[in-house]
Structure formats: structure tokens, C-alpha cells
Amino acid sequence: MGQKAxxxxxxxxxxxxxxxxxxQGLRKAGVEWVSSQxxxxxxxxxxxxxxxxxxxxxxxxxxxxxxxxATLEDVLQRExxxxxxWKAVIVGAGNLGCALATHVPFAKQGFDICxxxxxxxxxxxxxxxRLTVQGMEDLPALVRKEAxxxxxxxxxxxxxxxxxxxxxxxxxxxxxxxxxxxxxxxxGVSVVDAHILENLQELSYLLHASRKKK
Amino acid sequence: MGQKAxxxxxxxxxxxxxxxxxxQGLRKAGVEWVSSQxxxxxxxxxxxxxxxxxxxxxxxxxxxxxxxxATLEDVLQRExxxxxxWKAVIVGAGNLGCALATHVPFAKQGFDICxxxxxxxxxxxxxxxRLTVQGMEDLPALVRKEAxxxxxxxxxxxxxxxxxxxxxxxxxxxxxxxxxxxxxxxxGVSVVDAHILENLQELSYLLHASRKKK
Numbered sequence: 291m292g293q294k295a296x297x298x299x300x301x302x303x304x305x306x307x308x309x310x311x312x313x314q315g316l317r318k319a320g321v322e323w324v325s326s327q328x329x330x331x332x333x334x335x336x337x338x339x340x341x342x343x344x345x346x347x348x349x350x351x352x353x354x355x356x357x358x359x360a361t362l363e364d365v366l367q368r369e370x371x372x373x374x375x376w377k378a379v380i381v382g383a384g385n386l387g388c389a390l391a392t393h394v395p396f397a398k399q400g401f402d403i404c405x406x407x408x409x410x411x412x413x414x415x416x417x418x419x420r421l422t423v424q425g426m427e428d429l430p431a432l433v434r435k436e437a438x439x440x441x442x443x444x445x446x447x448x449x450x451x452x453x454x455x456x457x458x459x460x461x462x463x464x465x466x467x468x469x470x471x472x473x474x475x476x477x478g479v480s481v482v483d484a485h486i487l488e489n490l491q492e493l494s495y496l497l498h499a500s501r502k503k504k
Numbered sequence: 505m506g507q508k509a510x511x512x513x514x515x516x517x518x519x520x521x522x523x524x525x526x527x528q529g530l531r532k533a534g535v536e537w538v539s540s541q542x543x544x545x546x547x548x549x550x551x552x553x554x555x556x557x558x559x560x561x562x563x564x565x566x567x568x569x570x571x572x573x574a575t576l577e578d579v580l581q582r583e584x585x586x587x588x589x590w591k592a593v594i595v596g597a598g599n600l601g602c603a604l605a606t607h608v609p610f611a612k613q614g615f616d617i618c619x620x621x622x623x624x625x626x627x628x629x630x631x632x633x634r635l636t637v638q639g640m641e642d643l644p645a646l647v648r649k650e651a652x653x654x655x656x657x658x659x660x661x662x663x664x665x666x667x668x669x670x671x672x673x674x675x676x677x678x679x680x681x682x683x684x685x686x687x688x689x690x691x692g693v694s695v696v697d698a699h700i701l702e703n704l705q706e707l708s709y710l711l712h713a714s715r716k717k718k
Contacts, residue, residue: 297713298709300706303705303706303709304702304706306705306709307699307701307702307705307706308686308699308702310705311661311684311685311701311702312686315661332686333686334686334688369709369712370705370708370709370712371705371708371709371711371712371713372705372708374712376704376708376711378704384603385599385602385603385606385607386603386604386607388599388603389598389599389600389602389603390600390700392599393599393600393700395661395684395701396701396704399701399704399705400708401704401708439711440704440707440708440711447525447529447609463711463714464707464708464710464711465707466700466703466704466707468700470525470609471525472522472526472546472547472548474548478714480707480710480711480714482703482704482706482707482710483703484698484700484703485521485522486604486607486680486682486698487521487525487609487610487613488518488521488522488525489680489696489697489698490590490592490610490613490615490654490680490696491517491520491521491524491584491585491586491613492514492517492518492521492696493654493678493679493680493694493696494584494585494586494590494614494615494654494678495512495517495520495583495584495585496678496694496696497585497590497653497654497677497678497694498583498584498585498588499511499512499585500677500692500694
């Protein structure tokens with residue numbers, strides 16, 4: 291599997307995404323410099339974590355002033371591949387798929403959702419924001435025509451593996467998997483899982499554990 | 505912050521949730537025994553990871569047969585706090601909030617979404633599945649009446665911290681944060697972030713890195 295394509299460890303990549311989002315907020319507020327200490331406090335991390343994370347980037351801070359926010363945003367964006375626009379399609383036009391299709395922050399961060407598909411002919415033709423739900427038979431042509439990079443799986447568990455294969459076959463290079471199932475993909479295809487139910491179960495574990503303590 | 509309530513490390517807890525989901529599928533299919541090797545292959549892990557993870561639980565495998573699926577499901581569910589029903593409310597009745605309010609797998613896994621709230625008076629009164637969107641002024645009373653454990657934040661970044669405070673003030677013990685913002689909570693309150701945009705950025709990093717290699 292292609293998950294190991296990058297050399298920066300996954301938890302660091304996730305924090306880099308957090309830094310990017312925070313820096314963008316700071317820049318909007320007109321802040322020109324930020325120290326690792328300030329970043330750490332804002333994000334609930336230690337400043338040594340922040341410094342170690344940023345050491346993966348081609349940037350260095352200036353003593354007492356820290357990092358220039360404009361440069362830091364640039365460098366983070368380049369490292370995360372956010373300086374290009376990624377084309378994505380969603381499969382699954384249920385509530386979750388439709389919510390993601392119209393999620394404004396995606397477009398703002400350079401993810402262009404250019405199609406939404408569903409195997410259920412009863413939802414084909416339905417309007418979702420500026421898109422119209424298409425049948426699965428139209429997937430390969432759109433992926434080719436738009437040179438789609440990313441497939442977003444918002445289908446039930448049972449359908450996840452098959453839909454993943456259809457997306458890979460059509461030519462996407464990466465999958466964001468929202469179905470609570472492990473999917474297998476050929477070498478060279480990247481998969482990132484986004485399982486909200488697992489996050490809820492993690493929370494349930496924490497609540498359960500803190501009650502046991504009492 | 506209360507994130508450290510449990511003694512099992514977060515990555516392990518997330519995998520335990522994956523095992524649970526998989527075991528439930530196996531049980532539905534009538535499978536009575538499963539080996540760590542089979543679990544590992546199905547979930548793309550090494551069998552030593554599986555054995556180490558399961559060593560956190562009050563269960564032991566039998567040589568050659570592995571684990572009894574019924575017992576493993578029970579033990580996993582108890583450890584993850586999934587043997588009780590957790591009451592949850594959603595704040596933010598946008599597309600994402602509405603999608604989560606009607607997400608069938610949550611109810612199946614013991615998460616009872618018993619209310620959805622929004623600060624925007626224009627959406628108050630709107631039907632979302634069997635729920636009706638309520639104004640924020642009704643939040644404290646419902647949290648108290650239903651003894652709500654979990655608040656799910658599906659609000660824009662700018663509103664996240666304030667809404668988190670309202671939920672904590674109302675009495676929830678845990679937050680699932682879908683807003684792409686770091687939120688600060690008092691000691692004893694657990695927070696789990698579920699940032700789909702960050703997952704997409706992780707994917708963008710992997711795609712970018714694998715293209716650079718070519």
C-alpha cells in the first residue's frame with residue numbers, strides 16, 4: 291500500500307495541517323510573526339513538539355520573533371501539497387456525502403469536488419449544491435476527463451471495498467475513506483481513513499475510563 | 505485537559521474500535537473463532553500489533569483457534585464503554601450536523617443523538633429525521649433532563665470555542681469536535697477531534713510526496 295509515500299510521520303503531517311489552519315487565521319487577523327511558544331499554547335501542544343514538527347520544513351525561526359506567518363503559510367502549503375488544486379469526487383450521495391459535497395472549507399483549501407455519484411438510481415439526478423448526482427457508470431469518464439486525483443468514499447460498510455476498486459480502476463490516486471471498513475488497495479494508491487464513529491468510540495472510551503476512576 | 509483519562513494509548517484505542525467493528529461483521533456472518541493472524545490480514549496490520557493491542561484486554565486466545573468472537577466482542581465493547589448507551593447532542597444544523605443526526609451506525613453502536621441545536625433562528629424548528637432543531641437557549645435544559653454525556657460540535661471554526669464552553673457549562677463530559685479549530689476545555693472534560701479537512705490534507709501530502717518521487 292502507498293500510505294508510506296511521504297517521509298514525514300503521519301502524526302506530524304496531521305499537526306502540520308493544524309498549524310496551517312491556525313496560521314491562516316493569524317494572517318487574516320493581520321499577525322505577521324508567531325513564536326513556537328504561541329503556536330504551542332494556541333494548539334495545546336508543547337513548544338518542543340512545535341519546534342520538532344517545523345524542523346521537517348524548509349524554514350527557520352528568528353530568535354525572539356519566531357516565524358514570519360506569510361512564509362510559514364507558504365512552506366506549510368507547499369509541503370502539504372496545498373499549493374495545487376486537487377480534484378475529488380464523492381461516491382455516496384447520502385446525508386454525509388451531500389454534506390461533504392457542499393462543505394465550503396474544502397474548496398477554500400484547494401479541494402475541488404467535481405462530481406458526486408451513487409449506485410442508487412433513485413437519487414441519480416438529484417441536485418447537491420452546484421452538482422448533480424450521477425450514476426456509477428459515469429464515474430470512469432468523469433475521472434478521466436477531469437483528471438480526478440481523489441475519491442471520497444461515503445458509502446455503507448458493505449459497499450466500501452467494491453467502490454474503492456471502481457475508483458482505483460477509474461484512475462484516482464488517493465482515497466479518503468469515511469466508511470467504517472478497512473479497504474485494500476493496490477500498491478501506489480494512498481488511503482486515509484476518516485471514521486467519525488471510531489472517534490466517537492474513542493470518546494466513549496475516555497468517558498468510561500474517567501468514570502471508572504471516580 | 506482530560507484526554508489522558510484512559511490508560512490505553514490513543515492509537516490502540518482507535519484500533520480496538522476497528523477490531524470491534526470487524527468482529528461484529530464476522531459474528532453476523534456466523535464466524536465463531538478468529539486468529540490474530542486473520543484479524544491482522546483483514547485490517548492491514550501485523551499480527552504482533554494485533555496481539556499487543558488485545559493484550560490490553562481481559563481476554564486470552566487459545567492456541568490454533570484464536571479468540572472466540574462472541575467473547576471478544578463483549579470484552580471490546582466493555583472496554584470501549586460501548587455496553588452503555590451514550591446520550592449526545594449536536595450543535596450546528598448545517599449539512600454536516602444534519603448528516604450526523606441521521607447517521608444510522610451511531611445509534612447501532614450505542615450513541616443516542618437526542619437533540620440538535622443551532623444559533624441561527626432561521627433553522628430552528630426544521631425537522632432533521634425524528635428531531636427538530638432547537639435554539640441554543642434550550643440547550644442547558646435538554647442536557648440536564650436527558651443527562652447528556654457528549655456534545656458534537658458541527659459549527660464553523662469561529663464559533664467552536666464559544667459553543668464548546670456552552671456545552672461544558674450545560675454539563676456534557678465529552679466533546680467530539682468536527683470544527684477545524686483547537687478548542688480549550690477545563691480539566692476533566694474529554695475532547696476528540698474529527699477533522700475531515702485534516703484527513704484530506706494528509707491525503708494531499710501523501711499524493712504530493714509520491715509524485716515528487718516519480
